[in-house]
Amino acid sequence: MKKVGIIGGGQLGKMMILDGKRLDTWFSILDPTEHCPAHSIADRHVVAGFDDVDAILRMAEGMDVVTYEFEHISLRALQILEEHGHKVYPSSETLGHIQNKFVQKSWLRKNGIPVPDFIRVSSAEDIYEAEGRYSYPMILKTCTGGYDGKGNAVIMSREDVARAFEALGGGRLEMMLEERIDFEREVSILACGSENGDVSVFPVAENVHKDSILDETTVPAAILKRSEEEAFEVAKACLKAFKAVGMLCIELFVTREGHILVNELAPRPHNSGHYTIEGCFTSQFEQHVRAILGYPLGDASLIRPTAMKNLIGDRDGEACLKGLEEAYRLPYLKIHNYGKEQVRRGRKMGHVTATADTLEEALDAVRKAHSVLRF
Secondary structure (H helix, E strand, C coil): EEEEECCCCHHHHHHHHHHHCCCCEHHHHHHCCCCHHHHHCEEEECCCCCCCHHHHHHHHCCCCCCEECCCCCCHHHHHHHHHHHCEECCCEEEEHHCCHHHHHHHHHHHCCCCCCCEEECCHHHHHHHHHHCCCCCEEEEECCCCCCCCCCCEEHHHHHHEEEEHHCCCCCCCCCEEEEEEEEEEEEEEEEEEECCCCCEECEEEEECCCCCEEEEEECCCHHHHHHHHHHHHHHHHHCCCCCCCEEEEEEEECCCCCCCEEEECCCCCCHHHHHHHHHHHCCHHHHHHCCCCCCCCCCCCCCCCCEEEECCCCCEECCCHHHHHHHHCEEEEEEEECCEEEECCCCCEEEEEECCHHHHHHHHHHHHHHCCCC
């Protein structure tokens, strides 16, 4: 029996375990929340913080490989695991190129992968000086720690500069400034590299965000064939550049001219890839487990058109899913409840997926389910 350690016990870890159990895999997790989503199905749960190196080493004891479900963890902890002889995928080298967004974008550009233009900034004056390089609006980002729109600020005009700079820490955090792309669509593509050298690329997914949080994903994406081909080439180039073993999600902009630009990378399964559970022959979670254990990768083809919609908290309090019976009367539908004990505004609590003969039917099903489901 193979044994996998996961740093993190959230919904991504839970879904990884669910697919891994079909391969008779044993899982140890580390998460500071006692009743985190993956707790109920993990074989062992080390309750400790993500920067507790001693606890991470305990969690990794006896594991064939250690992985992680999000990138905001201690890079040094991964390096120490490797120094102690543990196999870690994605490796500390891969995370080291991705964890800091400025470093990530610099590495992408160095490897000839197309990205929006960007510069490092450390003061409001630096942003004012960038007016000669970029036109408004511009995007200010913290280089570490941001997700779901956190750590980003749109600067619409010169009058917004001071507000945006202070909102992101006023210089206490490392920052970067990016040109804002007038994109036609936001899409993402999942790629996977295996320990044995295999490469697999999933279909291009189209994403719609609401309040900077992913709302809907539809596959196949409504993009030109040449844009799709360009996205596939970018995905393969990213796998090679970052020496990625396991899932790599590449968030992309499709420009008005149909070209592809990389927005951000995540070295793990991703929210925009949840559609693969029902929509593809092999899910992103199974693919990740297969990759890090050195198994042959599965068929990543789309079975039929698929839509996914997130269930986002709209209040604060104890979590209790309502509307399940009504939603399950709808055709094509699968409901995923992550099992979080507390609901919070803007928190991802679950998602719904539908596959159908047409994308319109699938999207209609997830939207109707969303209208009756509440936490």
